[in-house]
Every structure is written in C-alpha cells, then in structure tokens.
Amino acid sequence: MDKKIEKLLVTHASVNKDEECCGFVVLDNIKQLIIIPCENIYSFPKTGFKICPHEFLRIKKKYEIVCLYHSHPASSCRFSKKDLDQAEELCLPLCVYSLQDKSFNIHFPESYSTKSFIGRDYVHHFQNCWKLVYDYYNVNKNAFDKVLIVGKKSGASWVSERAVTAQALFNDSQEIQSEFDKIKILDIADQDPFGFI
Numbered sequence: 001m002d003k004k005i006e007k008l009l010v011t012h013a014s015v016n017k018d019e020e021c022c023g024f025v026v027l028d029n030i031k032q033l034i035i036i037p038c039e040n041i042y043s044f045p046k047t048g049f050k051i052c053p054h055e056f057l058r059i060k061k062k063y064e065i066v067c068l069y070h071s072h073p074a075s076s077c078r079f080s081k082k083d084l085d086q087a088e089e090l091c092l093p094l095c096v097y098s099l100q101d102k103s104f105n106i107h108f109p110e111s112y113s114t115k116s117f118i119g120r121d122y123v124h125h126f127q128n129c130w131k132l133v134y135d136y137y138n139v140n141k142n143a144f145d146k147v148l149i150v151g152k153k154s155g156a157s158w159v160s161e162r163a164v165t166a167q168a169l170f171n172d173s174q175e176i177q178s179e180f181d182k183i184k185i186l187d188i189a190d191q192d193p194f195g196f197i
C-alpha cells in the first residue's frame with residue numbers, strides 16, 4: 001500500500017479506537033491518491049460499519065474509487081463474511097486496517113471488473129505492474145491453465161492456478177514489484193507476452 005495512504009488510514013482508524021472507521025481511497029481529478037473519510041452510520045459501530053448510500057454515490061460521481069476501507073478496532077485483519085459480501089455488492093476492492101494486528105489486508109471481489117490494460121493509472125498495490133500481469137492472465141484464464149512468475153533475484157514466486165487466489169496475490173508482490181524489469185514469465189503458450197524478461 002502507498003505509504004502516505006497507509007499513514008492516513010492508520011490516523012483515521014486511531015481517531016476513535018473503539019469504533020470502526022470507514023471511507024474510500026480515491027484518485028482525484030489530478031490523479032492523486034487521497035482518502036475520503038466517511039461517517040460510520042451503523043447502529044453498532046464497534047462491530048461494523050455502514051456508509052450512507054447518498055454519500056457513496058456523491059463520491060462515486062466525483063472521484064475514481066480505488067477501494068473501500070474500514071478498520072477493525074479489536075479483531076484481526078481477516079475479513080468478515082459481511083465485509084466480503086459488501087465488497088461483492090459494491091463491486092469494489094476492500095481494504096481493512098486492524099488496530100490489533102497493526103496490519104492491512106486487501107480483497108478483490110469477483111464482481112470487480114478488470115480495468116482496461118491500456119491507459120490504466122498506476123496505483124500502488126491496486127493497479128501496479130503486478131496487477132496488470134495478474135489481470136492479463138485472469139482475463140485470459142481459459143487460455144492458460146497455469147502461470148508461474150518468478151523474481152530472478154529474490155526467487156519470490158507466484159503460481160496461478162487459473163488465477164483464483166486473489167488474496168495470496170500480494171504476499172510476494174512487493175519483492176517481485178521491485179524486480180519488475182527482471183520478471184520472467186514461464187508459460188508454455190507464451191514465453192514473453194509483455195516483452196520483458
């Protein structure tokens with residue numbers, strides 16, 4: 001996650017440590033990544049969150065939403081069933097910050113449509129080089145059964161079995177991201193689809 005955004009999310013989550021905070025990470029009109037904190041209107045804010053639908057629509061009209069975020073004040077950064085359902089319903093990636101674990105988690109719902117490959121904005125962890133490769137194979141998953149991406153220097157690897165393990169995607173991606181120029185794609189059908197080795 002973008003360090004500046006991480007800091008802002010931690011700050012928002014710490015304003016009221018007993019209740020879940022919520023809001024959106026968006027790209028503004030000059031393509032800058034910012035956060036839009038929202039009011040948590042859920043009746044039991046210690047254990048859940050809800051954003052006013054009018055506020056959501058207002059933000060959606062004005063900005064390009066990168067993800068919906070919220071905090072877990074007293075539980076781990078694992079998503080609840082309700083969190084996952086909500087992401088699926090809104091067709092938006094979900095980010096959680098756990099005050100207990102002091103860590104983040106990101107989830108891409110199945111309903112989230114793949115952004116165009118050409119002209120896509122770079123957004124750290126959400127729309128990065130890694131996600132571009134991932135989406136390419138995800139979209140073309142019927143053409144490839146298995147894809148292995150290996151960071152030459154670190155040896156960090158990621159195997160896609162028809163690209164269904166979205167949550168595991170980010171485990172090694174930081175290392176691989178830093179080696180982007182050296183990424184090697186091993187695939188029987190297409191050894192070098194993007195022209196980099």
Ligand SMILES: [Zn+2]
Nearest residue numbers: 079080083096
């Ligand atoms: Zn949650």
